[in-house]
Amino acid sequence: MKGIIAEYEEAALQVTDSLELPEPSTNQILVKSIYTAINPVDHMMVNMGILVESWPFVPGCDAAGIVVKVGGEQAASKFSVGDEVCGCTRLGMKGYSTCQEFFLMDADLTIPKPKNLSLAEAATIGVGVETAALGIFKGCAIPLPDPDNLPAPKNEWAVVLGGASTVGRFGIQLFKLLGYKVIASCGTRSFETVKQTGADVVFDYKIPTTEQISETLSVLNETRGNLHYVLDAAAGGFEFGRALFKELPDGVAKYFATTNDWSGITDFEGGKSDCIKLGLIGRDSGTEVNDALVAYIPVLARLFQLGQLVPAPYVEIGNGGFDAVLEALQYQKTGAAGSKKVVVQVQDR
Known part of the structure; x- marks a missing residue:
């Protein structure tokens, strides 16, 4: 062969x-x-x-x-x-x-x-949508939707870091289908593309973390919205997540899911963290990942079939x-x- x-x-x-x-x-x-x-x-x-x-x-x-x-x-x-x-x-x-x-x-x-x-x-x-699904449904503990009866839009926000990546784009789409508004980071040349994917607000990932946090909090204040979820599709968003979670009210649910599965990131600043381990797919040591994907795949396939995911x-x-x-x-x-x-x-x- x-x-x-x-x-x-x-x-x-x-x-x-x-x-x-x-x-x-x-x-x-x-x-x-x-x-x-x-x-x-x-x-x-x-x-x-x-x-x-x-x-x-x-x-x-x-x-x-x-x-x-x-x-x-x-x-x-x-x-x-x-x-x-x-x-x-x-x-x-x-x-x-x-x-x-x-x-x-x-x-x-x-x-x-x-x-x-x-x-x-x-x-x-495959890799992109399955990684995003693990981050959102498993890492952020958001229930799987009914593809034929999707949730109504709500005044709640999610952040997707690395919104121009394949994982980021699927993350944006999935959050939007779940009714969330999305703030996404990417390079300036990808702003329009990421907005077309569905992001409501886009910021430059190259600006200092303090400015990224300031822009995010400004959006929340202007819309009086809530934010509970960060999907780090760029694998380098821990500093952002830590700084953001410090600014969110005590007692608020906070979830950080990251494609960085090699740095041993654990829970921080009163939030829950999850390292997405798609590399375990199919392996005997990947029971949790495999069981999750078995549940996700029919839903994802249906969303593609309906044209809700592209x-x-x-x-x-x-x-x-x-x-x-x-x-x-x-x-x-x-x-x-x-x-x-x-x-x-x-x-x-």
């Missing part, structure tokens, strides 16, 4: 045709990789060995493709050969990486591709094939795509 490998940590990525075809277990499916999206975590795994269980290693964890084999009755109750699927696979584990011809997915953690999305669009949603903009690199995958990995690493997701066609249908 063909794919992209790094022979060892920090090794150059290369095309190989010697990969072993994975075999799905009873509650798994084997998926033909059609499109894969490239994420920063792919480079972190290759260059730092984070989450990698063994070498050589194949990158990729965010994809859309077609089911070619169903492992057993458990998986067959959810999917059939020929179904189009998408989502985030297990990170760092052999057989699950998406930059290869075929890869494994856990049936319970697989998103049926929404019919209104193309395969390329579907490849962009994928972020993306740029497709190359003309398909594994040389194009190498090109896409390098392109994403340079940052040339900006806030757009990088997508590549691995092979034809």
Whole structure:
């Protein structure tokens, strides 16, 4: 089987045709990789060995493709050969990486591709929407909504730090669907894009934290609104969260969910904190994350199907094939795509 490998940590990525075809277990499916999206975590795994269980290693964890084999009755109750699927696979584990011809997915953690999305669009949603959902529903302890009966708007606010990122954009959309108004941070060049995503107020993440807090409190004072939630999609918002929580009244519920899962952030300033650990998806040690995603995925899939959630903009690199995958990995690493997701066609249908 063909794919992209790094022979060892920090090794150059290369095309190989010697990969072993994975075999799905009873509650798994084997998926033909059609499109894969490239994420920063792919480079972190290759260059730092984070989450990698063994070498050589194949990158990729965010994809859309077609089911070619169903492992057993458990998986067959959810999917059939020929179904189009998408989502985030297990990170760092052999057989699950998406930059290869075929890869494994856990049936319970697989998103049926929404019919209104193309395969390329579907490849962009897994990591972003699942991370945002873990931050909002688990980290901020907000109940799952009924997609067909969404809450009415309310005069309550949430902050999304890193609003131009894929996680940030899905965070903004989910908070808005839950009835909250959103204050988001991003670079000045992304202001309009983040506002179009749904943010009510946007501030520059480069201004001093004291000014960020001042702008946030000014919005609350002007609207007489309440604020209980901070989603840190940028992984660097602890200083903001701590300073903001100091300014909020004592006894008020305060939740801080962050994609920074490596710094050991714990509860602070009378609030609750949660480090989002999507890297545990599918693993035996990730029971809490997996159980949560099993509950979230049908709701998220329905929201996409209804057009309530929409994928972020993306740029497709190359003309398909594994040389194009190498090109896409390098392109994403340079940052040339900006806030757009990088997508590549691995092979034809």
